[in-house]
Amino acid sequence: MVAVLAAALLGPVLTPSVAGADVDKTGVRAVTSQTAAVVPGQSAWLSVVWTGDQTVTNWSTTVTAPAGVTVTYPTTRGGSDTSLYGSDTLVGSTQDFTAFKLRVPYTQTTSFPITLHSTYTSTCGDNGQCKEQGGGNDDKVRDRSTTATVTVPVVPATGPAFTQTTTTLTVPAGSNTFHQLAFTGGQADLADFTVRLGSVPAGLKVAYPADATVSRPAGGTALVGRTTDNVAVGLDATGLARGTYAVPLVISYTAATPATASGTVTLVVQ
Numbered sequence: 001m002v003a004v005l006a007a008a009l010l011g012p013v014l015t016p017s018v019a020g021a022d023v024d025k026t027g028v029r030a031v032t033s034q035t036a037a038v039v040p041g042q043s044a045w046l047s048v049v050w051t052g053d054q055t056v057t058n059w060s061t062t063v064t065a066p067a068g069v070t071v072t073y074p075t076t077r078g079g080s081d082t083s084l085y086g087s088d089t090l091v092g093s094t095q096d097f098t099a100f101k102l103r104v105p106y107t108q109t110t111s112f113p114i115t116l117h118s119t120y121t122s123t124c125g126d127n128g129q130c131k132e133q134g135g136g137n138d139d140k141v142r143d144r145s146t147t148a149t150v151t152v153p154v155v156p157a158t159g160p161a162f163t164q165t166t167t168t169l170t171v172p173a174g175s176n177t178f179h180q181l182a183f184t185g186g187q188a189d190l191a192d193f194t195v196r197l198g199s200v201p202a203g204l205k206v207a208y209p210a211d212a213t214v215s216r217p218a219g220g221t222a223l224v225g226r227t228t229d230n231v232a233v234g235l236d237a238t239g240l241a242r243g244t245y246a247v248p249l250v251i252s253y254t255a256a257t258p259a260t261a262s263g264t265v266t267l268v269v270q
Contacts, residue, residue, distance in 0.1 A: 026122050027053030030148035031095060035114075039157040041106040041188030041255060042225050047097040048116055048150055050084070055092040056120040056144070059083050063100050064115040070103040071114075090120065102152065106188070106256040111153045119145045157187045161255060162223055170268040171235055173242050178209075180230040181249075181265060185223045190253040193223040195231045195263075198248030203241065204267075207234030214252075223253065235267070242269050 031049040038044045048061075060081045063071045073082045084096040098116070122142045165182035181195060194214040197206050208215045209232050217229035249263035 024122070024142075024144050025053070026056055026092075026120075026144060027051075028056060028090065028118070028120065028144070028146050030116065030146075030150065032097075032150055034151045034153060037153040037155045038102065038104050039155060039187045040104060040109050041157070043101060043103045043189050044225075045099055045101050046152070047099045048148070049095050049097045050090055050118070051095045052090050052092055054122065055089065056122050057089045058121040059088040059090055059098075059118065060120070061098045061100075061116050061118040063102075064117070065102060066108075066112050066114075068105045068108060069112065069114075072101045072103070074099060103189070104152075104154065108154060111151055113149050113151055116148045116150060117145065118147070119143065159186050161186045161188070161190060161253070161259070161261070162193075162251075164249070164251075164263045164265075165228060166265065168266045168268060169235070170270060171237050173240070173269050174238050176234075176236040176238055178207075178232045178234045180232055181215075182228055182230050183217070183223055183251075184228040185225040188225045188255060190223040190225075190255055192221055192258075193217055193253040194251070195233070196250050197233060198250050198262075200247055201240060201245045201267075203237075203239035204245075204247075205236035205239070207236070208232070209234075237269055240269055244268050 029051060031051050032047070035046040035048065036044070038046075060083060062081050065071050073079050077083060082098045082100050084090055084098060090096050098118070102114075122144050123140070163184045163186070165184050166180070169179050169181070171179065183193070183195075194216055196208070196214045200206055215231040215233055217223055217231055219229045223229055245267040247265050247267050249265060251261045251263055253259055
């Protein structure tokens with residue numbers, strides 16, 4: 001009788017509940033452990049690849065980066081998060097990626113981690129795979145999430161800070177109009193990029209947009225790395241004889257520190 005009573009008391013403790021926990025069995029995970037490398041001062045679009053065992057929808061990813069590293073997202077979703085390429089659905093047993101932009105300060109000279117938090121929706125899939133116990137797909141919508149930490153390598157910049165793309169300007173004799181000089185950024189962004197003409201030949205008058213003393217890129221105050229932008233200069237050649245002239249350029253910008261470089265444009269007056 002004592003043994004029966006003891007068994008009755010111990011039974012609820014030794015026998016677990018048959019109800020199973022709602023376990024995420026979608027198998028969603030990051031494939032990428034390391035992004036493409038960046039250089040100090042660079043703005044770059046990067047991506048992380050994801051995969052999963054089951055199809056999930058409503059994909060959304062946000063990125064957390066160290067202090068000083070700025071994160072921006074594609075404008076197609078309003079700029080507050082990023083999704084997958086072309087849609088918000090990650091098809092089971094395939095791969096897709098999320099894209100985001102990082103602006104790395106010049107002071108960031110070593111590799112650093114970023115954390116990606118992704119949310120998505122599962123409707124369980126087939127054969128009850130979303131339930132710990134029981135059979136069949138109950139089609140219940142379940143909101144899930146996963147977090148991944150990925151390394152962003154930082155390497156030293158190589159090559160010139162910028163390239164002067166326009167090296168020759170041809171203008172009609174007696175003309176007075178604005179012309180474009182193109183510059184292409186190197187690997188990193190150059191802040192406060194300005195161009196002015198140095199000592200010009202007698203008879204040539206120079207002007208800059210908005211009556212300024214220098215010209216800045218059309219796209220803003222910076223020359224963004226790996227992109228080409230134009231600066232406008234007004235050339236009044238009404239008092240200049242036909243011929244070919246070497247006109248010096250003074251180019252200023254801020255990288256890790258303020259810097260000044262020289263250039264030359266060949267002016268052909270026809």
